[in-house]
Amino acid sequence: MSMDYFNAFWFGGLVCALIQILLDKTKLMPGRVMVLLVCSGALLSAVGIYRPLVDFAGAGASVPLIGFGHVLWEGMKKAIEEDGILGLFTGGFTACAAGVSSALIFSYLASLFFRPKMKK
Template identity: 75%
Template sequence: MDYLNAFWVGGLICALVQILLDRTKLMPGRVMVMLVCSGAVLGFLGIYEPFRDFAGAGAGVPLLGFGNTLYQGIRKAVDEDGFLGLFMGGFTASAVGISAALIFSYLASLIFQPKMKE
């Protein structure tokens, strides 16, 4: 049942974003920022954790999960370091994921030899 919940929740999030992109004049970058900010707001309100427990990877993989990760990191760093944690927490919490994305995309570019569009 966990796989099914992850599939339909993640698919619903992606479908709603696609509808938003198709039916409005919002640029993709703005929609992505809205998703990240929504994840942080849902984390702040205490809604994201029960949502992620229900949906699993369907809620954790899209950009909502990244926004919540940033919020959790900032909250933890502010609790430990005070005001300075506002500037450190997001970097600390998301460093592994961002580093992995950069490393694996670089390795993929070495394997598949991408070319510029003409």
């Protein structure tokens, strides 16, 4: 059990550290890096690389934004098997609806306690 926590910790930390280095050392805008992460997660899932990482590192692989791309791909794959081509358009939304909804709700609740400001 403690090894599961350790694997999640070091793998998630490694992913976050690599992305932070990418943000600090390049001129890429954060939004573009986030899109790159989601697309990378979907691509790595499509070729079968990301599922073993999720099985090994658990939350360390599924919680970072790259895991969001993995969830989108898994949802689309399952929906295509069940609904055919229509699943291509519905599967990703169905698979990650709970995560997106909770992020929106908790962000709104946080904005009630703090004063959000736009960056200048």
